[in-house]
Amino acid sequence: MPASSIRARVRAEMLDEIKAVARRHLATDGANLSLRAVARDMGMVSSAIYRYFPSRDDLLTALILEAYDALGDAVESADAGADRQDLRGRWHAVCRAARDWALAHPAEYALLYGSPVPGYAAPDDTVLPAQRPPVTLVGILRDGLADGRLDVPADDLPEPVHADLAEIAAGFFPGLPEALLARGMAGWTQLFGLISFELFGRLDRAVPHRDAYFDHQTGLMADLIGLPR
Amino acid sequence: MPASSIRARVRAEMLDEIKAVARRHLATDGANLSLRAVARDMGMVSSAIYRYFPSRDDLLTALILEAYDALGDAVESADAGADRQDLRGRWHAVCRAARDWALAHPAEYALLYGSPVPGYAAPDDTVLPAQRPPVTLVGILRDGLADGRLDVPADDLPEPVHADLAEIAAGFFPGLPEALLARGMAGWTQLFGLISFELFGRLDRAVPHRDAYFDHQTGLMADLIGLPR
């Protein structure tokens, strides 16, 4: 362990602290994160931050990456914690885990699933972590199909849809019928539509009992997919 | 027509022009709209804008209101233009109209359905126009139920969900069974989930054939609701 690593260690701690403070600011101020404000909070001058993050966007990217990881962890561990045979239980567990994480970290959720920042383009590092929730969801269908608990819906897909989904299936779920994948992706869309509507205030005056509404709506999608009760 | 109206007329034109220029900036620069930039574009000094809009948020609110109206018009006229008896045709027409409007006005869509601006709270004027799309969608179900083309699903809703939906039904669709309303709202959630995923780049690398994918997914929701083929 050469002496140089002490400098590297303090630098790593600095990076973590900056991200932590930035996350705190994110929670209160939303997406318009101020570098100068986090610098002030750390007793530093704003230009010092640039030793650690070359720009504000890079700081945001780091936060986005960590957020994707946190959401992915939450979702996957919820799935892993459920009875493997209970497809519907796994479905609901995964959906609730995503929603719980979003409710606990609304600003970070908005960063991931809200309007994209105008100038900002998500780097390729984010694409894989971003796929963890849908992969987890469709994984439930794959398992259900494998042990005969789930039937393949008799949808006939238009050719272009068939082709696109076949490509996706080839990459993540070899052998999964496209009709089932399509319904799984419908569930995925519905899940984040539900969370976004709730978090972005679209249910504010209309639906006071959010938990029950959420469970019922995700249950409807489980019905559409054909998950056994 | 007193002489006073000439000033009022030029003022109204001013308001419209500011909004038009702002909308143009919105399309290119996204949500971080700069008052000074629109002032520059109009050959005015930034402080002059404040004669017309007391703050940047008020300008944004005006744009949001107009956007809600435009989307509502698009959606309702699509419904009105379809064969009243063809429930599924109406469903698809409404869904496509919403998506088409969103694709044509991505920045305004993001303003309506993206992450809420941190400090900004939507005024009450926006709540009614915001309800036009879901009301149009569920209106299709109401009509279908009225002339017997649509059956009431045999869902048993948990008590709190039943209560919340009954309240909504009482306000907009007197007599509509809550189970049907629930499925209609699922379609509504799915619709805007689909559009948001597409517009916010979540399908970028995965689904090249957007039109067909969209139609198929909204068709799945029509199946869930029970719209006859």
Place this chain on the structure above:
DNA sequence: CGCTCGTCAAGAGCAGTGCTCTCGTTTTTG
């Protein structure tokens, strides 16, 4: 040990932002 080089924080500064206030000018109103 001493010297050099890389890392770091601080400060000044630039261009841009929303917003306020004041000051003449113009137009409407009583």
Place this chain on the structure above:
DNA sequence: CAAAAACGAGAGCACTGCTCTTGACGAGCG
């Protein structure tokens, strides 16, 4: 016609992201 209201311009304040320079400190090498 005179008082009042509306208007545009300009200066200014506090803030932002970001760049550049300066000075200090510590690690590595001869």
